[in-house]
Amino acid sequence: MHHKIPSKMNDRVTKALMFSFYGALLSIPLYGVWFIYIRYEQWVAKNYYQEIKDNPKIYTYQILDNNLEPVFYITDLDYAQDLRSYYDSLLIREGRSMSEISYTFPTKLLLTPKKPLLFIQYVGPDSSLVEFINFNLDCYGYWRGYADRRVIHFELAPDSLVTKLFKDINNRSVKNPHRNFTTSPFGWQCD
Numbered sequence: 020m021h022h023k024i025p026s027k028m029n030d031r032v033t034k035a036l037m038f039s040f041y042g043a044l045l046s047i048p049l050y051g052v053w054f055i056y057i058r059y060e061q062w063v064a065k066n067y068y069q070e071i072k073d074n075p076k077i078y079t080y081q082i083l084d085n086n087l088e089p090v091f092y093i094t095d096l097d098y099a100q101d102l103r104s105y106y107d108s109l110l111i112r113e114g115r116s117m118s119e120i121s122y123t124f125p126t127k128l129l130l131t132p133k134k135p136l137l138f139i140q141y142v143g144p145d146s147s148l149v150e151f152i153n154f155n156l157d158c159y160g161y162w163r164g165y166a167d168r169r170v171i172h173f174e175l176a177p178d179s180l181v182t183k184l185f186k187d188i189n190n191r192s193v194k195n196p197h198r199n200f201t202t203s204p205f206g207w208q209c210d
Contacts, residue, residue, distance in 0.1 A: 064159040076135035077151060078172045087184045089130035090170040091122075096142065098124040099165065103147050106167040129164070132176030132184065141168070 079090045093102050101124035131153075139150040142165060149171045154161045175181075 061159040064154075064161055068154050068156070068159065068161070071137055071139070071152065075138040075173060077138045077149065078131050078133075078135055078175060079129050079151075079166055079170055080132045080172065080176050081170045082176075082180065085180070087130065087132055087176055087180045089128040090166055091126040092129050092164040092166040093124070093126060094162075094164055095125070096148075096165060098126075099143055099148055102126070102165070102167055103143075106169055127164070129166070130184075132181045138171075139163075 079092070081088050081090055091102060091105065093099070101122065105122050105124075136151040136153050139152055142148040142150050147168050148165045149168050150163065150165050151171075152161050152163050
């Protein structure tokens with residue numbers, strides 16, 4: 020006994036196969052264009068790095084209660100006054116931690132006691148902010164930020180505080196081995 024496949028079913032299978040074939044055929048050039056675009060962006064970043072690699076090296080950290088603490092930075096200069104006001108409040112309330120002072124502007128945290136950033140320029144009418152760039156030389160991705168001048172240092176953090184910081188980090192990671200993995204801050208070319 021011979022079973023015949025209904026023609027409607029046969030048409031659906033043919034259409035699905037054709038769709039898959041043409042989709043694969045179209046995706047090959049798209050992947051090629053994407054690959055070329057990534058290489059172009061890395062080339063641009065590499066050339067930019069070559070231009071500014073001799074800029075002064077800076078480190079971001081603050082020392083509160085004999086501990087190294089991360090600093091807030093912004094990526095949008097519209098919040099420059101807010102960032103400055105936050106650090107004014109922190110200095111007025113010496114001895115209070117960052118979490119005890121409220122803020123309502125979008126910030127990011129940064130702590131670079133050993134890995135330098137590249138200084139670009141002082142920003143603002145009173146030069147209260149520092150523009151910096153953080154490069155990843157493995158993939159030539161980078162990001163730009165602005166930090167308060169009071170938390171920028173042209174020298175490494177004291178070794179005793181760095182040792183204490185890494186000891187604290189190791190203790191916390193042993194207690195909580197689960198990490199939240201996120202995309203790279205250096206951009207999609209570094210993911």
